[in-house]
Amino acid sequence: MIRDRDFDRRRWVEPERDDALDSATWERIDAKLTEGPKRSWAWPAGAGVVLAAAAAMWLVLQSPAEWSEGELVARSEVLRAVMEDGSSVEAAPHSRLIRQANQGADMHLQVAEGEATFDVARNAARDFVVHAGEVEVVVVGTRFSVDRGDVVVVEVSRGAVEIRHEGVSSFVSAGETWREPEENEELAVTEPAAVEPGALQPVEPQVEEPEAAEPEENSQSTRPSATHLFEAAQSARRDARHEEASRKYAEFLRYYPSHNNASLAAFELGRLKMDVLHDPRGAAHAFERAARRGSPFRQDAMARQAQALAASGDDAGCVRARTRYEAAFPSGRHLAGLASACD
Amino acid sequence: MMALVLPTHADTSDADVVSRAKEGERAAQAVLYRRHVRMVRGLAYRLLGQRDVEDVVQDAFVTAFERLGSLRDGQAFARWLGSIVVFTARKAIRQQRRSRAHSDALLPSLVSEDAPAEVRAELEAVYSILTELPDDVRIALVLRRVDGLSIKEISAFMGRSVATVKRRISDGDFHLKAAMKRGQS
Numbered sequence: 001m002i003r004d005r006d007f008d009r010r011r012w013v014e015p016e017r018d019d020a021l022d023s024a025t026w027e028r029i030d031a032k033l034t035e036g037p038k039r040s041w042a043w044p045a046g047a048g049v050v051l052a053a054a055a056a057m058w059l060v061l062q063s064p065a066e067w068s069e070g071e072l073v074a075r076s077e078v079l080r081a082v083m084e085d086g087s088s089v090e091a092a093p094h095s096r097l098i099r100q101a102n103q104g105a106d107m108h109l110q111v112a113e114g115e116a117t118f119d120v121a122r123n124a125a126r127d128f129v130v131h132a133g134e135v136e137v138v139v140v141g142t143r144f145s146v147d148r149g150d151v152v153v154v155e156v157s158r159g160a161v162e163i164r165h166e167g168v169s170s171f172v173s174a175g176e177t178w179r180e181p182e183e184n185e186e187l188a189v190t191e192p193a194a195v196e197p198g199a200l201q202p203v204e205p206q207v208e209e210p211e212a213a214e215p216e217e218n219s220q221s222t223r224p225s226a227t228h229l230f231e232a233a234q235s236a237r238r239d240a241r242h243e244e245a246s247r248k249y250a251e252f253l254r255y256y257p258s259h260n261n262a263s264l265a266a267f268e269l270g271r272l273k274m275d276v277l278h279d280p281r282g283a284a285h286a287f288e289r290a291a292r293r294g295s296p297f298r299q300d301a302m303a304r305q306a307q308a309l310a311a312s313g314d315d316a317g318c319v320r321a322r323t324r325y326e327a328a329f330p331s332g333r334h335l336a337g338l339a340s341a342c343d
Numbered sequence: 344m345m346a347l348v349l350p351t352h353a354d355t356s357d358a359d360v361v362s363r364a365k366e367g368e369r370a371a372q373a374v375l376y377r378r379h380v381r382m383v384r385g386l387a388y389r390l391l392g393q394r395d396v397e398d399v400v401q402d403a404f405v406t407a408f409e410r411l412g413s414l415r416d417g418q419a420f421a422r423w424l425g426s427i428v429v430f431t432a433r434k435a436i437r438q439q440r441r442s443r444a445h446s447d448a449l450l451p452s453l454v455s456e457d458a459p460a461e462v463r464a465e466l467e468a469v470y471s472i473l474t475e476l477p478d479d480v481r482i483a484l485v486l487r488r489v490d491g492l493s494i495k496e497i498s499a500f501m502g503r504s505v506a507t508v509k510r511r512i513s514d515g516d517f518h519l520k521a522a523m524k525r526g527q528s
Contacts, residue, residue, distance in 0.1 A: 009458070
């Protein structure tokens with residue numbers, strides 16, 4: 001093993017040698033080995049684990065690993081697997097993942113132990129949901145990691161995810177980290193208070209440029225590039241410069257309405273206006289933009305639009321928005337919440 | 344009670360002994376036990392204190408021998424066994440926390456009185472804060488500041504990415520610095 005001599009202080013914290021104790025312990029170990037294992041190392045199936053018919057789709061690219069009946073168990077090495085839709089998962093050593101049965105087109109996985117990183121293929125037609133304890137991470141096309149340690153930590157490096165915990169939804173975008181609140185902790189902070197500045201390295205979001213730029217009336221204009229504008233908006237949001245972020249997202253949407261990140265920008269703008277800037281009417285407009293057909297945020301944006309309209313006092317608008325949501329998502333996850341949003 | 348008497352096979356590598364142990368040869372398993380029990384007990388002791396150490400030692404070896412078939416490189420047995428100890432100790436720490444069985448007062452007393460003053464002060468500070476820390480931070484701090492393992496080794500032991508390990512150690516160091524400042528004032 002590789003040790004740092006400056007920090008190797010084992011000899012100062014060492015139990016006394018006891019040969020008799022060694023003998024006694026060996027006798028117990030010997031007896032247990034003679035008995036044989038009481039359970040398989042594949043772990044007994046827990047509540048909620050459903051054998052996945054699609055388990056055969058898992059392709060193990062690295063060993064060692066055991067998987068059986070919808071379980072992926074990584075022991076001493078990293079295990080990578082590719083799913084049928086092109087999404088991939090990387091399980092850290094001593095991790096256990098469970099593949100649950102698909103719910104319609106939606107895919108559901110559980111991080112039962114350890115840590116895993118997911119690279120999810122973009123597909124607006126289905127949700128990709130990762131469960132970790134009491135936390136659900138819902139993604140539509142992104143890269144993120146879920147660490148199920150003492151508390152669940154989710155880091156997003158590309159795209160955005162929705163995190164559901166104890167009935168509360170949080171949206172986390174590229175470069176942000178969400179941490180499960182501990183017992184007696186009132187808020188889920190995005191940075192643990194004990195971490196020194198700089199200890200966490202933000203991941204730069206990956207921005208895709210459109211193939212054709214938006215036509216410009218004045219070709220001599222010094223309009224900033226889509227990449228620059230989007231990154232400026234994201235940076236301002238992360239730094240809690242809410243007004244500036246709001247302006248940048250609005251500018252991005254004005255200049256690049258068809259950009260791949262336009263839906264995300266609209267959704268972020270809606271969140272800012274609703275949750276921070278107390279502009280529900282502006283939020284409703286932004287969410288309507290984010291809810292356009294083909295948007296990966298369509299379901300959530302439609303629900304939030306209805307809520308924003310209710311908050312702005314437009315009950316009739318809320319009812320119309322809710323009706324549209326119910327028609328588009330008859331089994332949608334926001335049905336219960338919207339039922340009481342407006343009359 | 345008779346002391347354990349086993350052939351040492353001192354000139355036989357771990358890889359050779361492991362390959363025999365994989366076939367179920369109890370004598371080979373006993374050799375591996377004898378070679379590594381001090382490492383295992385010491386590691387468990389530094390992670391847990393006095394309580395539950397023997398249970399962790401026993402469970403770690405039983406697990407290792409039951410799962411030996413999954414170890415491809417017999418020469419890596421010690422490191423692999425260490426990761427099983429950490430895994431098993433983590434469960435014991437959680438159990439201690441749930442049953443509120445730990446005792447803060449006992450932990451700093453694990454440090455030898457013969458340690459140089461500066462070393463002793465730091466180690467006592469480490470052990471004075473352990474039960475306050477989240478389990479992963481506690482484990483990372485001990486593996487780094489007491490066992491002196493490299494970040495990469497800690498990552499392998501804990502089954503966490505290097506980035507996560509660095510965060511855990513950074514968290515632990517933050518609390519350690521505060522504890523040492525309190526100790527100086």
